[in-house]
Amino acid sequence: xxxxxxxxxxxxxxxxxIDTDQIIPARYLKAISKDGLGEGLFVDWRxxxxxxxxxxxxxxxxxNKGAQILVTGDNFGCGSSREHAPWALVQYGFRAVISTSFAxxxxxxxxxxxxxxxxxxxxxxxxxxxxxxxxxTIDLAAQKLxxxxxxxxxxxxxxxxxRCMLDGVDELGYMLQQEPAIAAFEAQHxxxxxxxx
Amino acid sequence: xxxxxxxxxxxxxxxxxxxxxxxxxxxxxxLFVDLHLTHEVxxxxxxxxxxxxxxxxxxxxxTIATMDHSTPTTSRxxxxxxxxxxxxxxxxxxxxxxxxxxxxxxxxxxxxxxxxIGPEQGLTQPGMTIVCGDSHTATHGAFGALAFxxxxxxxxxxxxxxxxxxxxxxSYAIRxxxxxxxxxSAKDIILAVIAKIGIGGGTGCVFEYLGSTIRxxxxxxxxxxxxxxxxxxxxxxxxAPDDTTYQYLNGRExxxxxEAWDEAVKQWKQLPSDEGAAYARELTIDAGELEPMVTFGxxxxxxxxxxxxxxxxxxxxxxIEKSDLVKALKYMDLEPGKPLQGHRIDVxxxxxxxxxxISDLRAAASVIKGRKVNPHVRMLVVPGSQxxxxxxxxxxxxxxxxxxxxxxxxxxxxxxxxxxxDQLEPGEYSVSTSNRNFEGRQGKGGRTxxxxxxxAAASAITGFVTDVRKLV
Numbered sequence: 001x002x003x004x005x006x007x008x009x010x011x012x013x014x015x016x017x018i019d020t021d022q023i024i025p026a027r028y029l030k031a032i033s034k035d036g037l038g039e040g041l042f043v044d045w046r047x048x049x050x051x052x053x054x055x056x057x058x059x060x061x062x063x064n065k066g067a068q069i070l071v072t073g074d075n076f077g078c079g080s081s082r083e084h085a086p087w088a089l090v091q092y093g094f095r096a097v098i099s100t101s102f103a104x105x106x107x108x109x110x111x112x113x114x115x116x117x118x119x120x121x122x123x124x125x126x127x128x129x130x131x132x133x134x135x136x137t138i139d140l141a142a143q144k145l146x147x148x149x150x151x152x153x154x155x156x157x158x159x160x161x162x163r164c165m166l167d168g169v170d171e172l173g174y175m176l177q178q179e180p181a182i183a184a185f186e187a188q189h190x191x192x193x194x195x196x197x
Numbered sequence: 198x199x200x201x202x203x204x205x206x207x208x209x210x211x212x213x214x215x216x217x218x219x220x221x222x223x224x225x226x227x228l229f230v231d232l233h234l235t236h237e238v239x240x241x242x243x244x245x246x247x248x249x250x251x252x253x254x255x256x257x258x259x260t261i262a263t264m265d266h267s268t269p270t271t272s273r274x275x276x277x278x279x280x281x282x283x284x285x286x287x288x289x290x291x292x293x294x295x296x297x298x299x300x301x302x303x304x305x306x307x308x309x310x311x312x313x314i315g316p317e318q319g320l321t322q323p324g325m326t327i328v329c330g331d332s333h334t335a336t337h338g339a340f341g342a343l344a345f346x347x348x349x350x351x352x353x354x355x356x357x358x359x360x361x362x363x364x365x366x367x368s369y370a371i372r373x374x375x376x377x378x379x380x381x382s383a384k385d386i387i388l389a390v391i392a393k394i395g396i397g398g399g400t401g402c403v404f405e406y407l408g409s410t411i412r413x414x415x416x417x418x419x420x421x422x423x424x425x426x427x428x429x430x431x432x433x434x435x436x437a438p439d440d441t442t443y444q445y446l447n448g449r450e451x452x453x454x455x456e457a458w459d460e461a462v463k464q465w466k467q468l469p470s471d472e473g474a475a476y477a478r479e480l481t482i483d484a485g486e487l488e489p490m491v492t493f494g495x496x497x498x499x500x501x502x503x504x505x506x507x508x509x510x511x512x513x514x515x516x517i518e519k520s521d522l523v524k525a526l527k528y529m530d531l532e533p534g535k536p537l538q539g540h541r542i543d544v545x546x547x548x549x550x551x552x553x554x555i556s557d558l559r560a561a562a563s564v565i566k567g568r569k570v571n572p573h574v575r576m577l578v579v580p581g582s583q584x585x586x587x588x589x590x591x592x593x594x595x596x597x598x599x600x601x602x603x604x605x606x607x608x609x610x611x612x613x614x615x616x617x618x619d620q621l622e623p624g625e626y627s628v629s630t631s632n633r634n635f636e637g638r639q640g641k642g643g644r645t646x647x648x649x650x651x652x653a654a655a656s657a658i659t660g661f662v663t664d665v666r667k668l669v
Contacts, residue, residue, distance in 0.1 A: 026266075081239070081330060158221050172350075172358070
């Protein structure tokens, strides 16, 4: 999946430390495929006990329908390593998350699924948090986020992750190409265990 | 090339350097994995990918599989009641059979929480790189291994290539010095660390735990501390190996034997960080000042000493921080400024990869012995593995728990994440020895106070959040 230039309105969830248990609760982790996880996205924040939608939750507001960019508080995606979190976000329709920081494992999982983590400085973040529904543009090639008022800011991204997302490089394919190096390493790195013995 | 006199390295750098397979410009390093642990929840989609791409498992001899998350902890004679959970366990059997992996299934005598069985089988060894599709893989760092959690895509990468694409993390020295007071344990140390730095405080880092207190801890206590490194934002946390480590490992099933053991120990002794090695960040904790810790909120950084009070949002200036605290207190239904001690509870859970080893069960049993669990409390004791369970039974701990009115279960993750039917009801309060107090973590609407096995056991007796030092 290639990441082209993205233009979308933002939906704002102004909460710090949103953990992956909130993004998708553990009861959705019994699946043996990736299907249907979008249903579980933020489900305990999004829905009442009887399954109806909570009208005051940002994702449920009619004006936020179709938003592909989520703006959240600091340290998004902390906690469990479950890749079900980015799977659920992508299946729901998100292609980028903007925050002041991301948890390490979540960030790695996100880029492997075409979900772009965009880290912005505190002042830009403050402006975004205060502007739900604002239309912004994300240009990954230029590593640039442009706000509706024309203000633009550069964001960091690991160069390899960028290449993978822009060109649709298959990470595993890249690793498999290095088979000779792996075989050479194994030859001089005897293992101390054999789980099959 | 690396003259240690000129170029002092941390243990993390030493392990990293000895596992880099290749490093192309503009790409992360290809890092070799010595041990891959896997369980039923984060692996099915990885095996599916292998099938779709017609790939084999490169090194089945370096992977071990078990069942823990979706696994019932009720009697093994009963069927798995949840059809979706049962299907996941069946799929794990099929995946391991199809790809030739050793699986400790639900009926195995070696089954247990993935982070309990690795160490107890002697699979977890110093200097190794260890990964698992589980954020608490940091547990294995207690042996001086570089161990961290990965996503399911990476589980597929490891199965297919025995490698991962990785960029190095910064080293963060956490020094704990001094003697712990009675009633204060390893769990209280790590809860205090996280309360101090916050749950994002270690992002981008690997913790190295140093200092006299850490040196004096048993390997099981070190595992409790390393386990919760992720709750401080660090993907990994470790303790350099020493005689405590070697004594624990010697003679275990997969540990080296005879001459191979001597050779291994010789190499392991090279692992500790060199004098003068540089750390990007440092924190020092005085163990003597610590009290038993308990969390009040909805992330593990929201912790206070047991004699403390629930913080007041009015004293917080940052607007998001303030609203997060308000949100947490609303979810927990707690009043600012009030002590947690004496708060009524409904459930006590002793278990999880943080605190379900034999020493944890012994600690809880030492408080429970000769007493009764308060009638309004449901207490669940869930050993981390079948081996822990057998040991507890051999010592009569099961009888102590059962006589007191607690439920003593089969091994698994259980109520730590409530995937297997063991869960809180909406609104219920638990004191739990697990690692996460996130909203709904122990069951939708459930409320969690994280604490040590001693605090959990004392609270089970009184039915209220209790300072174990006042009970004993």
